[in-house]
Structure formats: C-alpha cells, structure tokens
Amino acid sequence: MDNDTFSSGRPGRDLPGDELVIDVQGLRRRYTSSARGSTGFEAVAGVDLQVRRGELFALLGTNGAGKTSLLEVVEGLARPTGGTVQVFGKDPYRQRAQVRPRIGIMLQEAGFPSDLTAVETARMWAGTLAAPRPVEEALDLVALRGRADVTVSSLSGGERRRLDLALALLGRPEVLFLDEPTTGLDPESRRSAWDLVRGLLDDGTTVVLTTHYLEEAERLADRLAIMHGGRIVQEGTVAEIVEAEPAHVYVDEASVRPHLADLPLLPGERVVQVEGGTLAIVTRDLQRSLAVLLAWATDRDVTFGRIEARPASLEQAFLAIADGPGASLPGQSSTIDQTERAA
C-alpha cells in the first residue's frame, strides 16, 4: 500500500454538499433460521449511516461483517427487521418504483442469461429503464464495445464484471451502489474502474462502495465506515480513522539487545516484540520518536542492522478492528511480548 496516498483522498474535487441522499437509522436485519427454536442470525445489528450527495462512501469490513446485508436493505432489495432507511427521503423497499429509476446497483454476484451476447444483454436492460444511456456508450465506458457480440458465457470473469458495471451505469444513476466492484479484475482493469468512478464523482454521482481492497478505499473514498459483527465500529475520513492508530518504528532486536533496558522511550510509547527478531516501538509521534531514537543510537554508538519507520495506515486500522481489541500490529502475527514501559 502506498503510504503517500492515504491521507489525500481525492484532491481537486468540490467537497460534497450537505444534502443527505441516504439516511439509515438504527437498521437491523435478521435472517430467520429454519432451525426450530433458533432466533436466527442478526447480520445487521443497529446501524446508523448518512451519505451526502456527491460523495463516495466506502463500506469496509471482514467477510460476514454484514456489508452486503446492509447494502441490500439500502438498495430496497430486502425489508429491514428494524429501523428505517431513506433514499432521497423515500423508503427504498416500499417506494421502490420511485427510488429505483434514480439508483444503479451492481451486486456482488448476479447472473446473466448465458446465451445472450453482451450487447443483447445491455439492450434488454436498457429496455427496462426509464432514461437509459445509449447501449454502445455504456459498453464504451467499461471498454467492452469490442466484445459486444460475444455471448456472456464466452466472456471472461473480468469482462462479466465489467458488463455488470455497464448495466449499473445504463440508467444514469444519481446514486450508484457498487458491491465489491473490482473483485476479479486484473490490476489494469481495476485502475480503469477507479478512473471511471472518479469521472462519475466529478459528474456529481454519489457512490456507495464496498471493497476488500483497502487501497481502493484510500484512493476513492471521501468517507468510510468499517463494519464488524453487524455494527459500524469506525466511521470518518481516511485521515480521521488512521489518526486513531499509532505509528511504528521497527528495529532488529539483536542490535539493541544489550541496551534494551536503556531505550529512551517517550511518554505513551511501548516496545513490542514481533516475528523474526524485530522490535517495534509503538508511538503516536513518529517524527520525535525517530529523532530521539537516532540521537540515542549515535550517543551509544549503536548501529541498527535494520530500521524502518511506518506511519499508521488504513490497513492497520482495519486489522485492529478485524482482530478485535488489543491487536495493533498488522501483518506480523506472533505472540507479542509486551514490554510496557514508562519513560
């Protein structure tokens, strides 16, 4: 992940307005279980969510966190068990006929009649919409025009995903729902999809996106929420969410072992042991910590075999939530010998 991009969001674009296009209050969704006596499974356990016109709102979470279950209710595909959803001030389930012409939905998984060609599929879809784009234009947007006459069954997985996106765009939606839109795309197609989404945002489209690619959220999202266990546990801009996480300085353990008791820790800092003979200093002030540490090393004539400073990242924030409270070291699974120390 590029650390230089995480705080930038999408510069150069007008900030989203204040108009709420999606307003979710206390939303619950319970799946009834066929097992007798079971109360079922609550996939969405009380979610509040607001999306303003023109912004890109990203919904992150581990598998089974409830993202798709939440999204399906907001899209009007399913009825909530509790709470309310309003899209453009209307109930997306009961007032489906009024909401649907203004939104576009790309499901995580949806099928096509396999014997139709790409263009026939798009034409069929366009025929059901109130104000569709020209079919060729929609295929152009996802670079599928050259494959227009190929049957869906002969398209590759990535091409089918792009056809999915083309259908969601056919109705010129004001609000576009993208449920893991780039899963299964090669890196180049993924970047093209990002460009396409940025273009839509520039044109004023509101986008609600779920993704497993944190880089995607960092690059595109104005605001994001992280779901876990059916609840939203973190919400804000990328910068706000990352801010809550500490930075890390990694050094190899061997070079500091003789001086371990002597490490100059700042208030609130602590040293933890990570895999492969590496020590991490957890800090909220990366620059000062580094300065103090390097000055100390020069003073003691300590040469670090390896030193690496890593600012907090969205990935780290995400994993901290996914792994539950207490976990703060991403990607370095190990039993951590916590050397809690005060300076």
Next chain:
Amino acid sequence: MTTQTQTRTSRSSGATATPRSSTGLAGSLRRTGSLVRAETTLLLRNRTALFNGVALAPAMVALLHFSGAFEAFVGEGAGTSVVGAFALTSLICFALMFVVYYNLASAYVARREELVLKRLRTGQCSDAEILAGAATPAVVTMLAQLVLGGVAIAVWIGLDVPANVLLLLVAVIGGTFVFAALAAASTAFTRTLESAQLSTLPIMAGALLLSGTTLPLTLLPERVQTLAEYTPLHPVAELLTIGLTGLGPDGVAVGLGETFALAAQPLAVLLAWCVLGAWLATRYMRWEPRR
C-alpha cells in the same frame, strides 16, 4: 475502461435522451416487452428445443387418434366434431401442464439458481413483469402447439367452428395465468432444477387426473366428482368443451346465450383460481437461492 473525459462526453450527449414513462401501463408494457424480446432471442437461438416442443403437439394428436384413444374416451357413436373438440381440449390441458406449469417452474428455478432473477430485481421491473417476461418461451411454445395441434385435429379428426370463441380465449388465457402463477409458487418447494421433475408432480398429476380429460370422472365417487370441479384444470377443460361444441351436459346443442349460462360456474372457479394463484405466487415465490 475509460477516462474522465469520456464520462463527461457521455453526460452531455445524454441530454438528447428523452425520459420514458416509468409508471402506468405504457411503462409496464415497455419493460415487459424488453424482457420478452430477450427471451424470444434466447428461444430462437435454441431451435432444436423449440422444434421438439412444437412438433410434440401434432405427434401426440396422431398417436392418440390413430390408436383410437380419443374415440374410446368420448364413446361410441359420437360425431367426429365432438371427438375433435375433446382432442383439442385434451391437447390444451396437457400443454398447460407440461409446457406452461412444469416448464415454467423449471425455468423460474433455473433463473433463480443462476442469479438472473436477483439481477432483474435490482432494476426497474416489477416482480410481475419479471415473471411475465420469463414466461415468454413457455407461452410461445404453447400457442404454437395449439395452432399446429388444432390444424392436425381439424385435418385428421374433424373440428366444427367453435360455438363460443370468447369462452375459448378466457379458458386459454385464464389457464395460462393460473398455471404460470402456480409455477412461481412452486419455486418455494423446488430447491434445484433437477428436483423440479419431482416437486411439480403432485400438482400436475392431481390437476390432470381430476380435469376430466384423462379419466372419465363418472368413474369416481360422487364426492370426488364434486371436488374435481374445484381443481384448477377442470374449469379450463369445461370452458373449452362448452366453447368448442356448444353442447349442454345432456349432449343437446344450446344457443350462444345459453353457453354463457353453462359457463358461469367454471368461469367463477377459474376466476377464483386466478386470484388464489396470484396470491400464492406473491406469497411463496422464492427469488434467491438458499444459502
């Protein structure tokens, strides 16, 4: 995919597109029409299946006629036009069972399992429009069977001008509606495409056996005969018989006005099944695979 500039271009060119009506009958017909077109494309792409489905009708007429089955069922001494009317009634009843009910239950389940129904529900079509669109191949095949089978009957057996065409139309349209709706409701207890063969059997066998076209109902106890009148295929068969022959229950020809009086009871039963079928379909249709 594209660049931002392309997206912008598309926006401006979009100004030329005129929004179409999305509410009311016009919008509904446009949406359903688009699904029907796509389904027709699919049907014509699979010509072998279409041919087999349609050719089955005259083949069945030939088999049952030349083996004497129609004549045996109607009884000795009946005029050829009465035998012809019975043959056409049977043909339509079988088509409603196999082509409309069984076929559609399978088609709805197949479309559900491959998540096509789920996709269609993300769009602007209503549930009824989606079901109607997907019913296209079945309805087209049934109508083709009816025409070809009807011609075969007229040529080989003999067929009079129908006594009441309106009753025939009501029987065919109403019967199609009822069994399409029951097909949708049957998705509730049909988990896979393969299991459709078994899950549709009770309704198919029950309706056919009690319709009066496969088994002379007079052989059954009186109570069962009364019950049979309320099964969904029975009023269809009765309306077809009255509409084709214009004969009363005692075999005496009646006037046009009297055919309506004779048809009153089956019409009421068919209407009741239309309402019940629509309710069952709305209540029990399963749109997504079980996980």
